[in-house]
Amino acid sequence: MRITVDIDESTLEDLARITGESKKSPAVAKAVTEFVNRKKAREFGTLLREGAFDYPSTNDEIEAADR
Numbered sequence: 408m409r410i411t412v413d414i415d416e417s418t419l420e421d422l423a424r425i426t427g428e429s430k431k432s433p434a435v436a437k438a439v440t441e442f443v444n445r446k447k448a449r450e451f452g453t454l455l456r457e458g459a460f461d462y463p464s465t466n467d468e469i470e471a472a473d474r
Contacts, residue, residue: 412435414435419431419434422434422435422438425438426438
């Protein structure tokens with residue numbers, strides 16, 4: 408999908424350096440994807456800490472099965 412975004416030049420230069428991309432579009436796409444992935448991971452971590460998932464095994468049982 409194509410969109411128009413107004414980003415100041417210094418931020419865009421930083422973005423290209425940080426992402427390792429030499430072109431603007433791939434740099435912005437990589438940054439947006441990374442942002443979304445981190446946000447989803449943070450939300451998942453919150454759900455885990457709040458006990459949103461109920462696993463029938465204890466931590467000790469899971470670790471014993473991994474050995």
